[in-house]
Amino acid sequence: MRIIVQKFGGTSVSTKERRSLAADKIESCISRGCFPVVVVSAIGRNGDPYATDTLIEFSHSSGTNAQPRELDLLMSCGEIISCVVLSNTLKARGLNSAVLTGGQAGIITDDNFGDASVLRVDSTSILNYIRNGIIPIITGFQGITEKGDITTLGRGGGDVTGAILGEALEAEAVEVYTDVDGVMTADPVLVPNARVMDILLYDDVYWMAEYGAKVIHKKAVQIAMRSNIPLIIKNTMTDSPGTLITGSKPSTEPFTYVQKPVTAIACTGNKALVKIVPDIDNNSIQADGDLFSMLYEQRIDISMINLYPWAKSFAIDSKHTDTVMKILEGKPVHFEFLRDCSILTVIGSGMKGLPGVMAKISHALAASNIPLLHTSDSHTTISCLVEGKYAKQAVTALHEEFEL
Known part of the structure; x- marks a missing residue:
């Protein structure tokens, strides 16, 4: 049986009209001869009655923060509500469906409450529903421990649920529905003429997610990559074909992606640059070890690291x-600290081994009178630190320089 996992984000189920559009996508999947397995996030965003952030704020109303275990229990309620409401929408159309929590769907996790990792998936229950012609509607973002405690998978964990179920069920594809037409060459808030890309490689999308793009969780990309399951980012509210994320170029279509060395520009704000000069009379090697150990103990993530x-x-x-x-x-x-910075990351598998990319970055920023404060790179990314006040101008300049 051809199984398609369809994951719907919170904005896709936030109103009656949008839930109807989501149901259209599910019916379309069936009409294509596939069986849908549906994953749903909590309704809406912060401020909406059942959104995850709203539930977190509600838990703080007593003046005491909830313990991680109890907070996960509370946060799981949002997805349960949205799943039941969407299931009823399908039943009103004559489609038989059943709601399953992450635990009922067989998603077993560790007990790292708030950011649990999936240990395994027992797909027996899901497959039984499929055999009986019942559409499983599964809560995203959550699982269950061996001891029976409800856990959540961290911010954006609904995408992870969709990908991990796609892997467990050997799905034909995982469709991720949101409120944009696909993955774009840059944040359209910063670059109004950013365009939707038809096709991308897993590696590029992973780094886009790592460096600030919000369209999909990087863990979901990792899971899809290891299982070689296509991800398709689509808009619930339109009929746009979306963006296909895959591991290789299609054999039946021209693959224009590799014609350009750069795929996209990502931007992450609210950064600070730390510059350190050791005292001459002290052992800098020992001091380095102590410093990075203490940063680790405080769970402080560091990036763009330069050591001399x-x-x-x-x-x-x-x-x-x-x-x-x-x-x-x-x-x-x-x-010394340089505060209020932004990291711009130029991303593209096509730049691997290609000279001149850094020269174009430097030229574009210099031409716009934007000081380049710090850089780091990998085979497929070049990150540049600039003052936050230049972020929008810098992203636009790079977007134009690489003709995205």
């Missing part, structure tokens, strides 16, 4: 600035 015997620098989220400052104040070093 005479200096070191790295980027952090601005919210961690005070914590890092306290750590450094007890070290034999001189340091």
